[in-house]
Structures are given as C-alpha cells and as structure tokens.
Amino acid sequence: MGLDVANGVANSKVAVITGITGQDGAYLSELLLTKGYTVYGTYRRTSSVNFWRIEELGIEKHPKLHLVEYDLTDLSSSIRLLQATQATEVYNLAAQSFVGVSFDQPLTTADITGIGPVNLLEAIRIVNPKIRFYQASTSEMFGKVQAIPQIESTPFYPRSPYGVAKLYAHWMTINYRESYGIFGTSGILFNHESPLRGREFVTRKITDSVAKIKLGKLDVLELGNMDAKRDWGYAKDYVEGMWRMLQADEPDTFVLATNRTETVRDFVTMAFKAADIAIDWKGTAEAEQGLDAKTGKALVKINPKFYRPAEVELLIGNPEKAKAKLGWAPHTTLEELCRMMVVADLARNERGFSF
Numbered sequence: 404m405g406l407d408v409a410n411g412v413a414n415s416k417v418a419v420i421t422g423i424t425g426q427d428g429a430y431l432s433e434l435l436l437t438k439g440y441t442v443y444g445t446y447r448r449t450s451s452v453n454f455w456r457i458e459e460l461g462i463e464k465h466p467k468l469h470l471v472e473y474d475l476t477d478l479s480s481s482i483r484l485l486q487a488t489q490a491t492e493v494y495n496l497a498a499q500s501f502v503g504v505s506f507d508q509p510l511t512t513a514d515i516t517g518i519g520p521v522n523l524l525e526a527i528r529i530v531n532p533k534i535r536f537y538q539a540s541t542s543e544m545f546g547k548v549q550a551i552p553q554i555e556s557t558p559f560y561p562r563s564p565y566g567v568a569k570l571y572a573h574w575m576t577i578n579y580r581e582s583y584g585i586f587g588t589s590g591i592l593f594n595h596e597s598p599l600r601g602r603e604f605v606t607r608k609i610t611d612s613v614a615k616i617k618l619g620k621l622d623v624l625e626l627g628n629m630d631a632k633r634d635w636g637y638a639k640d641y642v643e644g645m646w647r648m649l650q651a652d653e654p655d656t657f658v659l660a661t662n663r664t665e666t667v668r669d670f671v672t673m674a675f676k677a678a679d680i681a682i683d684w685k686g687t688a689e690a691e692q693g694l695d696a697k698t699g700k701a702l703v704k705i706n707p708k709f710y711r712p713a714e715v716e717l718l719i720g721n722p723e724k725a726k727a728k729l730g731w732a733p734h735t736t737l738e739e740l741c742r743m744m745v746v747a748d749l750a751r752n753e754r755g756f757s758f
C-alpha cells in the first residue's frame with residue numbers, strides 16, 4: 404500500500420489509464436501518483452512509441468507507474484488488462500483524437516474512439532462491475548451548437564466522424580450505467596491545452612511556430628479557419644476534474660470548461676505577444692494575413708488545406724454543475740496558458756527538441 408501524499412493516509416487504489424502517451428494521460432498519471440495510486444498506463448504497439456510526455460514530467464521511472472502494452476479495440480486484451488491489474492478505477496483517455504484526421508479515417512476512428520470504450524465497459528461487466536469508469540467525452544459532440552453556452556443537457560449535433568464516434572461511446576457509458584449499475588461517468592471536456600499538447604492541434608502548432616519564428620527557424624505560420632471559436636482551458640486543471648468525477652457518490656455526466664471563448668486568430672495574437680511580437684491583421688477571408696507590426700513582414704497566412712469539410716464554429720461551456728457537485732473550477736487564464744506554452748516551446752526549440 405502506498406502513502407496518499409495529499410491526505411496522509413494509505414492508498415490501495417489502482418488506476419488504469421488508457422492513452423498514457425497522450426497529454427491527459429501524462430498529467431493524470433502524475434496527479435494519481437502524487438495521491439498514492441498504483442497506476443497502469445497503457446500504450447499501443449507502434450513502430451515508434453514515444454514517452455516524451457511522462458519523461459518531461461519526470462515520472463517515467465516512478466516505482467508505482469507501470470507501462471502496459473494494450474489495444475483498446477481488443478475485448479480479450481481489455482479483459483486481461485482488468486484481471487491482471489485488479490484495477491479499481493479505469494480512465495479511458497485512449498482515442499483517435501484528432502478531428503481533422505477523422506474525416507480521412509472515419510472507420511478507424513469509429514473502431515477506436517467509438518467502439519473501443521465498449522470493450523472496456525464489457526470487460527468491467529465481466530471482470531468486476533464495481534470498477535469505476537471514466538469516459539473522455541468531448542465538446543465536439545455539441546458540434547453545430549444548439550445553445551450557448553453548452554451544458555450537460557444541451558442537445559448534441561456532432562460535425563465530424565470523431566464527434567459522432569465520441570457520442571456513441573458517451574451514450575454507451577450512460578447505457579451501461581443505467582442497464583447494469585456500472586459506475587460509468589462521462590466528462591464532457593472542452594478543449595484543454597498545455598506544453599504537452601501534440602503539434603497537430605492548433606494551439607501547440609501556433610506556440611511552436613511562434614517560437615520558431617522568434618528564433619529565425621521559420622518564416623510563416625500557415626493556418627486554416629481562424630474564425631473558429633474555442634473554450635480553451637489548461638489540461639492540468641482538467642485531469643483534476645476527471646479524478647474528482649470518479650470520487651463522487653454517484654456516476655454522472657459533467658461539463659468541464661472555462662466559460663470563455665476566443666477565436667483562433669485571438670490565440671495567434673496572444674502567442675506572438677507572449678514572444679514580444681505585435682501582429683497587424685490585413686486582408687479578408689482566404690487572403691487574410693498577419694503582419695509583423697514593426698517590419699510589415701508576413702508572419703501568418705491562410706492555407707486552405709487546413710480547412711475541414713465541416714467545421715465546429717463556436718464552443719463555450721458552462722461548468723456550473725462540476726463546480727456545485729465536485730467543487731471543481733479552472734484556475735488558469737488563457738493568457739497564462741498561452742504564455743506557458745510559448746515559453747516552453749522557445750526553450751525546446753533552442754535546444755532542438757522536436758515533438
């Protein structure tokens with residue numbers, strides 16, 4: 404039994420976190436280890452598995468962190484995982500999580516992101532129905548939003564194969580809760596970012612590019628739809644919310660968000676500002692450019708290849724329920740988050756880091 408550092412008591416809790424190589428998997432592992440959990444973090448066999456995130460957090464050699472090869476699309480693998488680990492909590496963070504890719508790979512996305520979680524729910528039903536299950540649902544399920552701001556009861560209207568797949572898994576979690584009494588909780592998380600974000604997502608693409616431009620390693624940042632509005636929070640705040648959801652008395656559905664929305668363009672301006680570069684926006688629609696206010700040099704351009712077949716134009720969530728029932732609130736402003744990411748990417752680019 405480990406010592407729960409936060410509460411000073413013995414902790415025999417065992418968590419399985421699928422998707423340990425991702426941003427949320429890394430932060431959640433760090434959080435649960437500090438709480439004394441034994442953590443089994445799963446990763447998928449690929450030719451180049453990369454643990455740079457848990458290495459950056461310095462937890463890759465933690466004695467209570469075990470890395471396990473596992474495939475979410477395989478039921479027998481899911482059953483063996485729960486039997487072997489004796490898990491008390493399962494956090495399903497594994498997914499094909501890039502919205503843009505889901506338009507090119509809709510069936511793979513459906514398999515991993517939609518049906519994958521049902522393998523875990525079935526495994527829980529078979530191995531130990533008392534295991535608590537967290538499903539990483541998403542604000543992408545709101546898609547073409549039916550109300551502003553979005554809350555737990557807002558009707559869904561997904562706009563991507565990824566959003567549709569996530570919605571299936573979301574309802575299956577609720578269905579297993581209602582049908583079999585499984586503690587299946589779904590967190591509808593709005594966009595959450597950090598220095599550990601992958602560069603395929605827009606915020607990190609921006610902060611990494613801004614750092615490269617500042618250091619003279621890149622001329623121009625090319626983006627798609629800069630009018631899209633997102634409710635961006637800090638991933639570290641959000642994994643705390645996931646953990647709180649599984650400590651509640653009852654399984655439920657919760658929105659985690661900041662209740663503030665900004666355009667991609669605003670985030671670009673903010674990121675350049677964090678690197679002491681002022682941007683002037685010129686032109687309209689496809690011809691829009693961001694110019695260096697001092698030199699007039701083009702630093703940002705639209706490239707239509709980054710547009711999506713269908714777009715989610717506006718997301719903004721109200722986390723009132725999580726606040727009232729879980730005592731959860733975001734603690735990091737978008738300006739602080741953006742600056743943290745730019746500073747990290749400046750340091751990384753200076754030392755030639757490439758993830």
Ligand SMILES: Nc1nc2c(ncn2[C@@H]2O[C@H](COP(=O)(O)OP(=O)(O)O[C@H]3O[C@H](CO)[C@@H](O)[C@H](O)[C@@H]3O)[C@@H](O)[C@H]2O)c(=O)[nH]1
Nearest residue numbers: 500502541542543593594603604605606626627628631709
């Ligand atoms: N990735 C990317 N997005 C761009 C670009 N240019 C504009 N965008 C716009 O930036 C917005 C955010 O894109 P992403 O950062 O890729 O995130 P997302 O599509 O909102 O999805 C993320 O958040 C979801 C929660 O709402 C998550 O579920 C999902 O896995 C992912 O983390 C989208 O409207 C996208 O069209 C670009 O060059 N790259």
